[in-house]
Amino acid sequence: MSYRPDPHLLPSDITPREYYYDRRRFMQMAAGATAASLLPAPLWAGDKLAAGKSQAYTLSEEQTPYKDVTGYNNFYEFGTGKDDPAQNAHSLKTRPWTVTIEGEVHKPKTWDIDELLKLAAMEERVYRLRCVEAWSMVVPWIGYPLAELIKQAEPTGNAKFVEFISLHDPMQMPGQRSAVLEWPYNEGLRLDEAMHPLTLLTFGLYGEMLPNQNGAPIRVVVPWKYGFKSAKSIVKIRFTEQQPITSWMKAGPSEYGFYSNVNPEVDHPRWTQAKERRIGDFLKRPTLPFNGYADEVAGLYTGMDLKTYF
Amino acid sequence: MTMKQLTDKTLTWVKVALFLVALIPLARLIIGGLTDALGANPIEKITRSTGYWTLVLIMVTLAVTPLRKLTGWHWLTRTRRMLGLFAFFYACLHFLTYLVLDQFFDWDSILKDIIKRPYITVGFPTFLLLIPLAVTSNNALIKKLGGKRWKGLHRLIYVIGVGGVVHYWWLVKKDLTNPMAFAAILAVLLSFRLVFWWRGRQPQARPVIAKPSN
Numbered sequence: 001m002s003y004r005p006d007p008h009l010l011p012s013d014i015t016p017r018e019y020y021y022d023r024r025r026f027m028q029m030a031a032g033a034t035a036a037s038l039l040p041a042p043l044w045a046g047d048k049l050a051a052g053k054s055q056a057y058t059l060s061e062e063q064t065p066y067k068d069v070t071g072y073n074n075f076y077e078f079g080t081g082k083d084d085p086a087q088n089a090h091s092l093k094t095r096p097w098t099v100t101i102e103g104e105v106h107k108p109k110t111w112d113i114d115e116l117l118k119l120a121a122m123e124e125r126v127y128r129l130r131c132v133e134a135w136s137m138v139v140p141w142i143g144y145p146l147a148e149l150i151k152q153a154e155p156t157g158n159a160k161f162v163e164f165i166s167l168h169d170p171m172q173m174p175g176q177r178s179a180v181l182e183w184p185y186n187e188g189l190r191l192d193e194a195m196h197p198l199t200l201l202t203f204g205l206y207g208e209m210l211p212n213q214n215g216a217p218i219r220v221v222v223p224w225k226y227g228f229k230s231a232k233s234i235v236k237i238r239f240t241e242q243q244p245i246t247s248w249m250k251a252g253p254s255e256y257g258f259y260s261n262v263n264p265e266v267d268h269p270r271w272t273q274a275k276e277r278r279i280g281d282f283l284k285r286p287t288l289p290f291n292g293y294a295d296e297v298a299g300l301y302t303g304m305d306l307k308t309y310f
Numbered sequence: 311m312t313m314k315q316l317t318d319k320t321l322t323w324v325k326v327a328l329f330l331v332a333l334i335p336l337a338r339l340i341i342g343g344l345t346d347a348l349g350a351n352p353i354e355k356i357t358r359s360t361g362y363w364t365l366v367l368i369m370v371t372l373a374v375t376p377l378r379k380l381t382g383w384h385w386l387t388r389t390r391r392m393l394g395l396f397a398f399f400y401a402c403l404h405f406l407t408y409l410v411l412d413q414f415f416d417w418d419s420i421l422k423d424i425i426k427r428p429y430i431t432v433g434f435p436t437f438l439l440l441i442p443l444a445v446t447s448n449n450a451l452i453k454k455l456g457g458k459r460w461k462g463l464h465r466l467i468y469v470i471g472v473g474g475v476v477h478y479w480w481l482v483k484k485d486l487t488n489p490m491a492f493a494a495i496l497a498v499l500l501s502f503r504l505v506f507w508w509r510g511r512q513p514q515a516r517p518v519i520a521k522p523s524n
Contacts, residue, residue, distance in 0.1 A: 067350075071350060072351060080484065082349065082350070083349065135351060180484055251484055252484070270480065271427055272422065272427070282353075
């Protein structure tokens with residue numbers, strides 16, 4: 001079956017990236033040629049997004065295939081099944097789109113998505129993604145550090161936390177017609193976590209604009225935390241003095257904590273977090289503390305009991 | 311011919327049809343596996359699918375007696391053994407998926423799961439309980455045990471039904487729609503038994519038909 005590694009498959013058998021992208025580009029050009037010649041070309045989900053490759057944030061681990069990254073998703077706004085987001089997210093309209101910065105900042109502002117796309121240099125970073133359900137992927141994201149936007153907002157001395165609020169519109173997000181979580185989806189980070197250079201304000205993956213099912217048009221990626229901490233389709237970023245209560249904390253206070261750092265030592269009350277299955281692998285692999293980013297981020301939590309602050 | 315009484319020949323055809331229908335979930339998994347259509351996480355898909363169909367077949371098996379009593383179709387009972395054995399068959403596939411594909415014989419990890427993960431703590435013994443029922447599902451052992459003892463033993467299916475639903479309920483991350491549906495169906499099927507049992511205990515209550523006393 002497909003998940004058994006094929007010992008006869010040589011690296012040279014894999015379709016080279018250039019061919020793969022060439023085909024994509026050809027399809028996009030064919031489809032978009034007429035429209036593109038008439039319009040000033042706004043960037044839509046699936047359009048190419050230029051970015052320099054990060055030198056610092058690369059991985060030698062194999063990247064998860066595009067079809068799995070974009071076809072196996074937890075995005076309850078479009079349904080609770082793994083295939084639901086890819087099937088239903090076409091109803092999400094990513095233009096026009098604005099992101100409102102508010103709360104404990106000197107410069108509150110409503111940004112247009114096109115302004116945000118130009119705010120800082122785009123970078124491709126390959127990060128591990130570890131879901132709380134004990135599976136993982138390796139994804140080449142495109143974006144720039146969230147810190148760039150936070151600097152523009154100039155947080156006040158009271159700002160201790162950053163809250164991310166996702167779009168709430170059951171017309172566009174049919175999964176919101178069910179009360180499976182409290183809508184809008186709400187996530188949060190401590191300000192120093194949000195300012196950390198690893199925290200990526202993300203606009204694309206695999207060389208293109210984010211597909212809708214991956215959180216278009218703008219999301220965060222916090223690679224040392226479980227996937228649900230990385231809020232998608234963000235419309236509001238609020239700076240607060242109090243620790244926000246996130247959607248998942250409300251859904252299961254004993255199961256989902258505010259920090260939710262990837263930690264093989266602290267199990268989910270109902271399943272182990274010691275191991276994970278990398279999508280495409282047969283055997284499970286051990287989960288790494290902070291998802292392999294301990295050198296960068298462990299210092300944020302010195303003196304904290306990570307079993308208490310799970 | 312009415313549905314109440316089927317000829318042996320018709321019953322054979324009904325059983326063949328049921329047999330083939332019960333194989334569809336397995337066929338879909340095999341075809342999916344061969345055509346790379348089980349999605350990004352095939353092991354999860356196989357685990358979920360075999361577990362789901364185990365529960366469906368347990369519910370179907372539990373529906374036989376109430377249906378028979380409501381419709382008077384006594385031949386239904388003669389399909390029950392096959393349905394029950396199919397439930398066991400999918401439960402075995404489910405367990406083997408966990409043992410081989412999910413854990414790959416990591417006994418240490420399996421033992422920890424059984425002790426620490428409530429849904430496995432419930433699921434594993436529930437699976438074990440199915441074994442004596444499957445083993446005694448043949449005429450020779452029914453005869454050897456005697457109808458009464460055999461019936462008593464096979465009442466374990468009520469415990470198994472509850473165990474299976476609890477197992478499902480506890481493993482779901484957030485969306486309880488499916489486990490709740492199974493719980494509701496099970497509640498209906500088990501309450502039929504309560505009603506039958508209650509009626510059986512009060513034979514004098516049955517013929518009493520309230521008449522308006524002018």
